[in-house]
Amino acid sequence: MTVNAPVAAGTEAVREQAPGHKKQLSEGARAERRLGWLLCAPAVIVMLAVTAYPVIYAIWLSLERYNLELPQDVKFVGLANYGAVLSSPYWWQALWVTVLITVISVAITLVLGMLLAMAMHRTLFGRGTVRTAALIPYGIVTVAAAYGWFYAWTPGQGYLSAAFNEAAPLTAQFQAIGVIILAEIWKTTPFMGLLLLAGLSLVPEDLQKAAMVDGATGWQRFTKITVPLMKPAILVAVLFRTLDSFRIFDNIFILTQGNNGTESVSILGWDNLFNALNLGIGSTIAILIFICVVIIAAVFIKGFGTAAPGTDIDKR
Amino acid sequence: MTAVTAPPTTATTKTATTRGRTTTTPRQKVTWGGINFVVVALALIPVLWMVSLSFKTPTAILDPSFVPAQWTWGNYTQILQTSTFVRPLINSIGIGLIATLISVVLASMAAYAVARLRFPGKAVLIGMSLLIAMFPIIALVTPLFAIERSLGLFNTWPGLIIPYVAFGLPLGIYTLSAFFREIPWELEKAAKMDGATPFQAFTKVIAPLAAPGMVTTAILVFLACWNEFLLAISLTSTTAARTAPASLAYLSGSSQFTIPTGPIAAAAVVITIPIIIFVLFFQRRIVAGLTSGAVKG
Numbered sequence: 001m002t003v004n005a006p007v008a009a010g011t012e013a014v015r016e017q018a019p020g021h022k023k024q025l026s027e028g029a030r031a032e033r034r035l036g037w038l039l040c041a042p043a044v045i046v047m048l049a050v051t052a053y054p055v056i057y058a059i060w061l062s063l064e065r066y067n068l069e070l071p072q073d074v075k076f077v078g079l080a081n082y083g084a085v086l087s088s089p090y091w092w093q094a095l096w097v098t099v100l101i102t103v104i105s106v107a108i109t110l111v112l113g114m115l116l117a118m119a120m121h122r123t124l125f126g127r128g129t130v131r132t133a134a135l136i137p138y139g140i141v142t143v144a145a146a147y148g149w150f151y152a153w154t155p156g157q158g159y160l161s162a163a164f165n166e167a168a169p170l171t172a173q174f175q176a177i178g179v180i181i182l183a184e185i186w187k188t189t190p191f192m193g194l195l196l197l198a199g200l201s202l203v204p205e206d207l208q209k210a211a212m213v214d215g216a217t218g219w220q221r222f223t224k225i226t227v228p229l230m231k232p233a234i235l236v237a238v239l240f241r242t243l244d245s246f247r248i249f250d251n252i253f254i255l256t257q258g259n260n261g262t263e264s265v266s267i268l269g270w271d272n273l274f275n276a277l278n279l280g281i282g283s284t285i286a287i288l289i290f291i292c293v294v295i296i297a298a299v300f301i302k303g304f305g306t307a308a309p310g311t312d313i314d315k316r
Numbered sequence: 317m318t319a320v321t322a323p324p325t326t327a328t329t330k331t332a333t334t335r336g337r338t339t340t341t342p343r344q345k346v347t348w349g350g351i352n353f354v355v356v357a358l359a360l361i362p363v364l365w366m367v368s369l370s371f372k373t374p375t376a377i378l379d380p381s382f383v384p385a386q387w388t389w390g391n392y393t394q395i396l397q398t399s400t401f402v403r404p405l406i407n408s409i410g411i412g413l414i415a416t417l418i419s420v421v422l423a424s425m426a427a428y429a430v431a432r433l434r435f436p437g438k439a440v441l442i443g444m445s446l447l448i449a450m451f452p453i454i455a456l457v458t459p460l461f462a463i464e465r466s467l468g469l470f471n472t473w474p475g476l477i478i479p480y481v482a483f484g485l486p487l488g489i490y491t492l493s494a495f496f497r498e499i500p501w502e503l504e505k506a507a508k509m510d511g512a513t514p515f516q517a518f519t520k521v522i523a524p525l526a527a528p529g530m531v532t533t534a535i536l537v538f539l540a541c542w543n544e545f546l547l548a549i550s551l552t553s554t555t556a557a558r559t560a561p562a563s564l565a566y567l568s569g570s571s572q573f574t575i576p577t578g579p580i581a582a583a584a585v586v587i588t589i590p591i592i593i594f595v596l597f598f599q600r601r602i603v604a605g606l607t608s609g610a611v612k613g
Contacts, residue, residue, distance in 0.1 A: 029434070035514050036435030039425040043485050044441065046422065050482030051448050054459035061459065119351045122344070126352055132599045133356040136363060139591040139602075141543050143561040144584035148366045151577055159365060162380035186362060191606070198607035240450070247452040250545045254565075266454040266546070273458050274550065286455035293452050 055290070061283035068277035081284040091285070093261060094268040095292075101177060101264065102245040105184040109241060110234070112185065113192025120193065121200050134190040142187060146254035149183045173261040180262060183251045188244070192237055199233025200226070239300045243293055265289050363588065369581035377577050391582035395567060401583050403555040404563035408587070411473055411559060412541040415480035419537045420530055422481070423488025428518055428526075430489065431496035432504070445486035453483075457550045464551055471553045479547055484537040491536060494608035495529025496522070532605035535598055539591065560587045 025033070065077045085091050120130055137145070152158040155166045169175035203226055211221045227234070249266040252258055258267040269289060273282035365382065370391050372384040379385050395401040430438055460479060461470070469475035499522060507521045508514070523530075548562040555563070560583070567579045595602065 031514065032433050033435040036429040036433040037437070039429040039433075040437075040441055043422045043426040043489065044444070046478070047444060047448055047482050047485055050460070050479050051451060051456065054456050054463060057463065058455060058459040061462065115351070116355060119348055119355060123348045123352055125345075125349070128599065130352050130355055131603060132595055133359040135595045135599060135602055136592065137359050139539055139543075139595055140363065141545075141561050141584070141587050141591070143545050143564055144366065144588055145362060147564060147580055147584050148362045148369075151369055151581070152362070152365055156378055157380055157577065159380050159382050186358070190359070194603055194606050243450040243452075247454060249454065253545070253549075266452065269454045270457065270546070270550070273461065279458060279462060282458045286452075286458050289452045290455040293450065297450065 058283045058286050061279050062287050064280050066278070066280040066283075068279060077280070081280050082288075085281060085284050085288060090263070090268060091265075091288070094263045094265045097177065097262060098246060098248065098264040098266075101181055101184065101248055102242060105181045105188070105245055106238060106241050108181075108185050109189050109192045110238060112189045113196050113237070116189060116193030117196035117200050120197050134193060136190075137187050138190040138194075140187070142250040143254055145187060146183055146251045149179060149186075149251075150255050153179055170256055171260060176256050176260055176262045180248075180251050180255055183255065184245060184248065187251075188241060192241060195237040195240070196230070196233060199230040199237075202233070203229045235300065235304055239297070242296055242300070246293060246296060247289070265292070366581050366584050366588070369577060370585045372578055372581075374575075374578060377575070388578075391578035392586075395579045395583050395586070398567075399555060400566055401560070401563055401579075401586075404558045404560045405586070407473070407555070407557055408542060408560040411476050411480065411557075412538050414473070415477045415484060415541050416534050416538040418477070418481045419484030419488050420492075420534045423485050423492050423533065424523070424526065424530060426485070427489050427492035427496050428522060430493040432501075432522075433514075441489075445489050448483065449486035449490070451483075453546050457546060460547070461550055470551060471557050473557055475551050476547060476557060476559070479551070480541045480544065483544075484540060487540060488533050488537055491533045491605050491608060492526070492529055495532070496526055499525045528601070529605075532598070532601040535594055535602060536605050539594065542587070542590065 062081055063076060063078060065073065065075045065080070067073065116134060120127060120134075123130070150170070152160040153167070153169055155161045155168045161167050161169075167175075169179050207225055207229075208221055211225055216224065247266050248264050249270070252262055252264050252267050253270075256262040258264070258271065263271070265285065266289065269282055269285035272278050272285060276282075368382055368384055369377065371387050371389075372379075373386040373388045373390065376385045376388075426441065429435065430441065456479070464470040464475050469478070503521050503525070504517045507517045512520065543561070544559070545561045548559040549565075552558040552562060558566075564580055564583055567576050567583060
């Protein structure tokens with residue numbers, strides 16, 4: 001008995017050291033660990049229940065022929081749904097429209113957002129007013145704003161339509177896409193501006209002054225000092241906006257219902273679910289959108305070296 | 317000449333530097349002032365247009381002028397008398413408040429752990445939150461629709477609250493962990509030295525200090541829930557759980573044959589009012605919250 005005790009204690013110590021291969025965890029560190037897990041557990045459970053499980057379920061549904069109108073006819077069909085979607089001109093049309101809206105609206109938003117950020121950064125007077133005004137498009141319910149744009153462009157009712165000689169842009173494909181992009185830009189420029197403003201405030205004033213003394217023009221200072229130093233903030237803001245824009249739904253749903261060739265991939269997926277009641281095809285589109293989003297994020301993080309927000313910000 | 321003008325210039329430069337900005341010439345002031353004016357105008361005109369529409373009589377609607385030719389409160393009295401809009405408005409407030417409360421409580425716990433404790437799996441949690449924050453919601457609509465129908469959650473408050481909590485959590489965890497990092501460590505250590513358990517250190521010391529961050533987070537999460545549309549139209553079928561943004565499309569004109577433009581505009585204005593109030597009173601907090609999560613990480 002007396003001999004056994006020290007041996008047992010010894011093995012326990014070894015066992016604890018082995019997996020950590022750093023230093024032995026103290027009682028406090030172990031308690032900290034347990035508390036950490038305990039505090040995160042509820043959040044993790046909710047997030048997994050609402051996302052991970054449904055995504056797995058969606059993958060399963062995408063492999064089935066499953067139309068709610070024909071509940072007797074549910075059958076495992078393998079990758080046939082993917083074949084059907086990827087060979088359908090509707091998918092490629094929707095993807096093209098989505099990419100077009102995303103690229104143009106993010107590019108314009110970036111330029112206008114930068115201008116807005118500079119305006120908020122430079123002015124001493126009326127800063128609060130500008131911020132308050134800018135936050136209204138950010139905060140407003142997208143659907144409410146979309147109705148505003150819809151009526152503004154309705155001939156006979158709208159001020160914008162009247163200003164453009166009773167134009168009816170929502171009835172033609174490219175003009176309608178233009179209106180959708182306009183609505184997106186109006187709504188999202190403030191968010192871009194605020195993110196860029198935060199990045200702008202990290203650019204040291206001394207550096208700007210030194211360049212000014214050396215005779216650099218305003219444009220040179222902007223391209224050689226401000227932009228390189230703001231690059232991380234710009235990339236994060238653009239990544240956020242790109243992924244957000246790629247899932248565009250609300251504006252199109254109100255403005256055109258996806259008519260006249262303005263369907264985005266999200267609208268297409270929704271149509272297949274709620275108008276065609278086709279769970280199989282709807283899920284397939286959902287999974288394809290998910291894959292697109294993963295590709296976009298990977299390109300940004302690997303290709304442009306965007307630091308994923310919340311990771312190694314301190315190291316930079 | 318230079319000797320005389322030099323001191324005032326340095327003086328102005330100094331005051332400007334303390335404010336963290338270079339000096340601006342009067343011309344630049346006018347330029348930026350002009351840009352500011354344009355920004356304010358561009359931000360407000362579409363909102364004022366909605367307000368104008370909401371006060372137009374059915375005949376004045378057909379006149380595209382910005383100022384109503386005939387004013388009326390009729391659109392407001394009409395929508396506030398029908399359950400088609402009032403019930404969804406109540407749903408929106410209730411679902412938004414409950415989802416916000418749960419999100420902020422759960423996110424505070426997780427964010428405290430992220431900001432203060434050392435434990436394995438932290439990077440996984442952050443990565444997962446990021447993934448969910450950027451998730452294409454449409455990818456969840458199909459499976460959630462199927463799951464909620466089989467669980468009897470379809471078209472109920474919990475059926476919307478649960479997904480809203482899940483999407484509020486990443487936002488909450490980011491914003492709150494950024495706020496929590498700013499709170500001085502020493503206070504927590506001091507509390508522990510005085511014999512408080514880690515849990516007590518959380519509830520008695522950190523939580524009160526974190527209250528401003530939690531208010532900010534609550535505002536951001538509530539705005540996100542208030543704004544949400546895709547899940548709201550997909551996971552509801554009647555006014556039992558339909559939220560206000562989703563109800564706009566179901567409003568009708570004052571008679572079956574009038575276009576519902578006025579009532580829709582009035583409803584849009586009603587759901588915009590809380591946002592204007594939040595923005596006016598919490599402008600600084602909202603800006604701090606939005607930027608802390610994304611830039612400071």
